[in-house]
Amino acid sequence: MPHLPAMDPWLWSRTLAETYAAGLDPQGVGRAQRDARLRRLLAAAAEGSPLYRERLLGRAGGAAPTTLDGVEPVSKAELMQRFDDWATDRAITLAGAADFVADPARLADAYLGRYLVWTSSGTTGQPGIFVQDEASLAAFDALDLLRFQGHGPAALPGMAFMPGQRYAYVAAIEGHFAGVASIERLDRIGASMAPAFWPALAWMRPAVQTFSVLQPLPQLLAQLEAFAPTILISYPSSADLIAQAVAEGRAALRLREVWVGGEQLSAEQRAHITRVFDCRIRNNYGASEFYSIAWECPQGRMHLNDDWVIVEPVDRDDRPVPPGEASHAVLLTNLANRTQPLLRYRLSDSLRFLPQGCACGSGFPAVEVQGRADDTLTLHNHEGHACRLLPLALMTVIEEGAQLTQFQLLANGVHELELRLEAGVGDPAAAFARAQGALTEYLAQEGLHNVRVVHGCEPPRCHPRSGKLSRVVAAG
Ligand SMILES: [Zn+2]
Structure with missing residues (x-):
């Protein structure tokens, strides 16, 4: 235990x-x-x-x-x-x-x-x-x-966690983040209490499972379908992406509630x-x-x-x-x-x-x-099919994969990402190379081998609509 x-x-x-x-x-x-x-x-x-x-x-x-x-x-x-x-x-x-x-x-x-x-x-x-x-x-x-x-x-x-419900937590789970740590803690409390107090009622223990938002969408959808959650907990952008897939018939989910936060x-x-x-x-x-x-x-x-x-x-x-x-x-x-x-x-x-x-x-x-307002990016693969990438997934890839936090990622059209670095990043060329490596690997996993990642020399710019300094900004 x-x-x-x-x-x-x-x-x-x-x-x-x-x-x-x-x-x-x-x-x-x-x-x-x-x-x-x-x-x-x-x-x-x-x-x-x-x-x-x-x-x-x-x-x-x-x-x-x-x-x-x-x-x-x-x-x-x-x-x-x-x-x-x-x-x-x-x-x-x-x-x-x-x-x-x-x-x-x-x-x-x-x-x-x-x-x-x-x-x-x-x-x-x-x-x-x-x-x-x-x-x-x-x-x-x-x-x-x-x-x-x-x-x-x-x-x-x-x-908050109701007996008999099935909770799917879809987020960045590859680290000790507040969300996944809290979910894991509550699930462990449930696990430690259920057998002690009500062994006969163990079936009432809510089922909780975490899913990585960093994986390709078809894989995530298949996992969600197999788990069949009644409650989806995620970021607004990824809940929206999942809703879009369900609307297009690419996945079947019947939810009782959707809980969102983080964006x-x-x-x-x-x-x-x-x-x-x-x-x-x-x-x-x-x-x-x-x-x-x-x-x-x-x-x-x-x-x-x-x-x-x-x-x-x-x-x-x-x-x-x-x-x-x-x-x-x-x-x-x-x-x-x-x-x-x-x-x-x-x-x-x-x-x-x-x-x-x-x-x-x-x-x-x-x-x-x-709160933060970052964009979901739409890029095209070599066959011209659109693929949407979540801002929190992209940020996590750069932060965790390249140990870089002072950046802005912009979509230039549907085949190119531009990474801008803030003043104060120690060795910009090395930081860019690390981020480019992590992003290229992530893009390949999403079937976007054709998308280029380029180094933008200008400083990060404010979001055209919100005026805030967003980390991930869509084209246009
Ligand atoms: Zn009120």
């Missing part, structure tokens, strides 16, 4: 009870919980983390702040550079954590005997390593159990996926830095779990943006994790608080999120 991260039943039940109470009264109980958690987090960070001690107390020393006022924002690059000074558990080191995540076989195992560790896929420039302690895992579980079905005032506990869900994608599968689609907003930032209510609006996470919309200079206005970035504070604290951590998403609230009646703030 693999070693699971720590899960104290008392802490877990208390977290569930607190989260339930906050759901009944987000503005009162929820706010009070949030403020108390923030004070404890600031005190723990100032006491146990050398990096935050410096930032929160200054060189002169003094008392830890009790609010975020005046707390300097921090970036992933800064935290990764000073990784060994970051955690309040001083046994957590970059060497140890990097060594742990370098072994794919240790996915969802306990790091240092108690933590879950995952990496961000580096799509914001540089991969990060995030260590989840027992308190943050309990918070994610509580949010899953209590809020996933909606944020209404009377939301009842509804299992912007466009109105067209939502309409298409819903039409093809004739089922409910649930959109969520999370990040490696906090897995369950916001979920969609039945009105189709995102509501922030602001009893567990603080997000502050800010402009280019980290100044607050008023409600109703879209931000340039957000500053995220994870209230659950006091082991590897995140205080005013800069995320490059654009977010807008909706001042008018939401018709569903939830007391959790309604927000609109503009």
Whole structure:
């Protein structure tokens, strides 16, 4: 039996009870919980983390702040550079954590005997390593159990993983990423509990299987058909691609729900996926830095779990943006994790608080999120047949295969990809050669031997439609 991260039943039940109470009264109980958690987090960070001690107390020393006022924002690059000074558990080191995540076989195992560790896929420039302690895992579980079905005032506990359902998780699974690590952990918990408590009910254990989005589509479709999921969990772009295949009769899937996250869900994608599968689609907003930032209510609006996470919309200079206005970035504070604290951590998403609230009646703030917007690329093989490539698959190929994160990939027509590198990439020629090798191999696997990969000398450009600096940009 693999070693699971720590899960104290008392802490877990208390977290569930607190989260339930906050759901009944987000503005009162929820706010009070949030403020108390923030004070404890600031005190723990100032006491146990050398990096935050410096930032929160200054060189002169003094008392830890009790609010975020005046707390300097921090970036992933800064935290990764000073990784060994970051955690309040001083046994957590970059060497140890990097060594742990370098072994794919240790996915969802306990790091240092108690933590879950995952990496961000580096799509914001540089991969990060995030260590989840027992308190943050309990918070994610509580949010899953209590809020996933909606944020209404009377939301009842509804299992995120329902007995008897078949879950297909289609994503980048070749690494310790937040999604696949969480799925694997939940599946292991199910496996460890089922025989102990209800051997006769083992059939009720939800079936969960992960599928790589990096493999050629026909192969993925065949695997999905064989598994016959009732729930598909994926990125909007790949769920859309699968829906397209089903609409064209290239695969037969009967789904009860589609859960998407990790990318912007466009109105067209939502309409298409819903039409093809004739089922409910649930959109969520999370990040490696906090897995369950916001979920969609039945009105189709995102509501922030602001009893567990603080997000502050800010402009280019980290100044607050008023409600109703879209931000340039957000500053995220994870209230659950006091082991590897995140205080005013800069995320490059654009977010807008909706001042008018939401018709569903939830007391959790309604927000609109503009996450990453990358394009699905359409390329042609030598016979002229179109083949669509997912942005997250292409990014993973470059990041993992070439260890390169500062790039932009553009489609020039249907037979050529142009890779542009950001200023600051050490040896551009060597970096390009590595990326070209990884991409060429991936393209060949997709039957696109004819597609050329060229080195673009200009710097990355903003997306023609969103104006954002996307990593993968379609032709035109
Ligand atoms: Zn709502």
